[in-house]
Amino acid sequence: MPHTLTELVAGAVPIVVEETRGYWEGTLEEKLLIQKCNTCGHFQMPWGPCCTRCLSQDLGSQQASGRATVYSFTVVRQAIHPDFSAQVPYVLADVQLEEGPIMTSNVTDIDPEGVSIGMPVRVWFDEELEDAFHVKLRLPKFRPQEMTEA
Numbered sequence: 001m002p003h004t005l006t007e008l009v010a011g012a013v014p015i016v017v018e019e020t021r022g023y024w025e026g027t028l029e030e031k032l033l034i035q036k037c038n039t040c041g042h043f044q045m046p047w048g049p050c051c052t053r054c055l056s057q058d059l060g061s062q063q064a065s066g067r068a069t070v071y072s073f074t075v076v077r078q079a080i081h082p083d084f085s086a087q088v089p090y091v092l093a094d095v096q097l098e099e100g101p102i103m104t105s106n107v108t109d110i111d112p113e114g115v116s117i118g119m120p121v122r123v124w125f126d127e128e129l130e131d132a133f134h135v136k137l138r139l140p141k142f143r144p145q146e147m148t149e150a
């Protein structure tokens with residue numbers, strides 16, 4: 001099925017590329033994997049083709065604990081793409097992982113008005129999706145920490 005460029009780059013499902021394949025494979029096993037530079041030890045999210053600190057291409061990964069805090073967020077009230085129409089309002093957030101890197105995700109399972117900076121959150125993995133090239137993935141999302149301790 002043909003896709004428009006807008007569908008590919010702005011829709012709700014990311015495209016898995018070679019540089020991020022390991023990350024998305026991790027999500028299928030409910031593992032949040034941080035890219036780790038084998039040369040200098042730098043952690044980075046999102047994954048890329050080289051270390052953003054030393055430019056090494058010798059990269060591995062380490063499983064994150066899944067614990068994070070809300071670093072910054074916004075409440076999206078107007079869908080910028082039809083994929084998001086049923087989801088508004090929703091929380092688009094940068095969360096800082098316990099290990100240091102900041103990643104963009106969603107904070108779910110809470111009234112958007114109840115989200116605050118510094119709030120402890122924990123990762124969960126949404127239902128399995130396929131990207132435009134039929135590669136399976138699950139989107140890591142975050143919910144308030146107290147909900148996951150029950």
Ligand SMILES: [Zn+2]
Nearest residue numbers: 037040051054
């Ligand atoms: Zn490095």
